[in-house]
Amino acid sequence: MNLTMPLRLTSIAAILAANAAFAETTITIATVNNGDMIRMQGLTEDFTSKNPDIKLEWVTLEENVLRQRVTQDIAAKGGQFDVMTIGTYEVPIWGAQDWLVSLDDLPAEWDKDDILPAIRGGLTVDGNLYAAPFYGESSMVMYRKDLMANAGMEMPEAPTWDEIAKAAEAMTDKEKGIYGICLRGKAGWGENMAFLSAMANSYGARWFDEDWKPQFDTEEWAATLNTYMDLMNNYGPPGASTNGFNENLSLFQQGKCGMWIDATVAASFVTNPTDSTVAEHVGFALAPDNGLGKRGNWLWAWSLAIPAGSDATDEAKKFVAWATSKEYTALVAESEGWANVPPGTRTSLYENEEYKKVPFAEMTLNSINSADPTNPTVDPVPYTGVQFVAIPEFAGIATQVGQEFSAALAGQQSVQEALEKAQALTAEEMEAAGY
């Protein structure tokens, strides 16, 4: 009896120790439904086999719902998510509020210096990296080489807005249902205002001057919006005021757009022969400029960040480091091909000989490199962000401004009226916010 008791205790202790050694930590990852993210979910076995003590739970949400849910969770310290997918708009704001865990201590082999400088700049606050980019994107011109050739024209690699207008005019054939240019018209800070804010940069316009005074009453904004309206009214598809990314993608894939200026990530869709009827005719060019030193392209990076309320920070960091590593890129290339590798985050990817063969690789890199979120405009501004202003009030204000511009595109008001309303409502909101 005296002997069995210690034996029993030892075995219980051994079992408890073994359980402790294999105790599973679950990390919950909030993400959006896009091709690269879904691909990652399919490849996580590589991560879990290397980290058997970490279990992954995925929550896939619609983009706007995700934004609202993670904001709510992070502000109320709900602790529902350990890793969240956020963009370059949220990182500077949340990082400054200490809502995110700094990722400066990720392992050396993760190679922070390999991240493209423009992207890294957008995810850094006061010298701290607060999110790891999963894929980066800019915007560029995607056009129909066959239609340009038929019109006896050639698209320059770095066109101006005048050249874009001429190309749009030449490719338009409304009787055949071909419209020279398709652009975003749907209201929203991430919809028409992403495009128009980036376009405005190339016209020397800006959201605010250095004293945070709204600038919609300037000639630069009038020139931006008038050019946009002229292009869309003369050469755009009908009902453009409700077209966003997916609607334009659909039109382009069906051969109804001569040209489309939008996210670089669209390149892989429009050149995919399974879905696109014009896959073999697509050419790429940099987003247009006006000779002022800034092009009309944006910069965005879907990135992985860890909320400060997470109770599994170490495990979450392991996952973030894996998902955004060079090894993950190689894993995708091996299983899905180089064209499916998440683009736009690492210098080493663009130095890879295999990746250089992907038709849109070089143009994507050039587009990303030509956007600078820390210095986005011709004249100086007090904010960061190319197609957005990284302040919490921006999403609400820009969506309202977007509605005014969308209404002008729908013919419900003039450009002048839209600009006046935009100026008034932005001034009011900024004053209420204490600027």
Added chain:
Amino acid sequence: MARSVTTQRKLVNTIAAWSIGFLIFFPILWTILTSFKTEATAIADPPVFLAFNWTLENYEVVLERSNYARFLWNSIFIAGGSTLLGLIIAIPAAWSMAFVPSRRTKDILLWMLSTKMLPAVGVLYPIYLIFIKMGLLDSRIGLTVVIMLINLPIIVWMLYTYFREIPGEILEAARMDGATLKSEILYVLTPMAVPGIASTLLLNFILAWNEAFWTLNLTAAKAAPLTAFIASYSSPEGLFYAKLSAASTMAIAPILILGWFSQKQLVRGLTFGAVK
């Protein structure tokens, strides 16, 4: 005396009824058709109605990518649980209001209904904070209770309206025959009220099944029902209509089948009290 209806009139009525029915059902039909298309066909302009290459690819992708069984079980648990819990509270409440009304019964009924007039988002943050404190975030129990509370006014109102239709004299007769309160409710009232309770149950099950605000806001990975499953197939960049339609069809199929088999009770539940 019933009005005589000519054959021609009957025909016109029938065609009109079918047309309206088809119009209402069309979005669901279109969703089901789209779920069998490829992504390219789903966005084709002009739209293709039936002449396309039918494919099950979207269902395969959705089943491979998501744990459908878990979402389905969560939906059944939350919708079923909240409806049953609601009935347990609402039956005695409606009984007392219908048969033993007080001076304030009408006011209480109106007050209960007034809670439905507040936009749900108005109480999102308080409820979210309470859930954090009580550890109920992303739990089926928490969601069941919230959805029960949301639907409770409707359950009480439906049952109250139905109980009011039952003649009080029958209950009085039972009492005169020496029935106790328990046997009066169990053997006299309940058999007469079963159709009303059944239609209330069905309607609330459907309402709870389709509830998308609270289910999206209070769940993450563990307790997410089919509404969250559908939402996960919307995409900001990329074509998704066919896969979203497949997910929607899979989410509405159980409730559509349930509705089909119980349409008599449903129609009765929705129209009782209309003929007096």
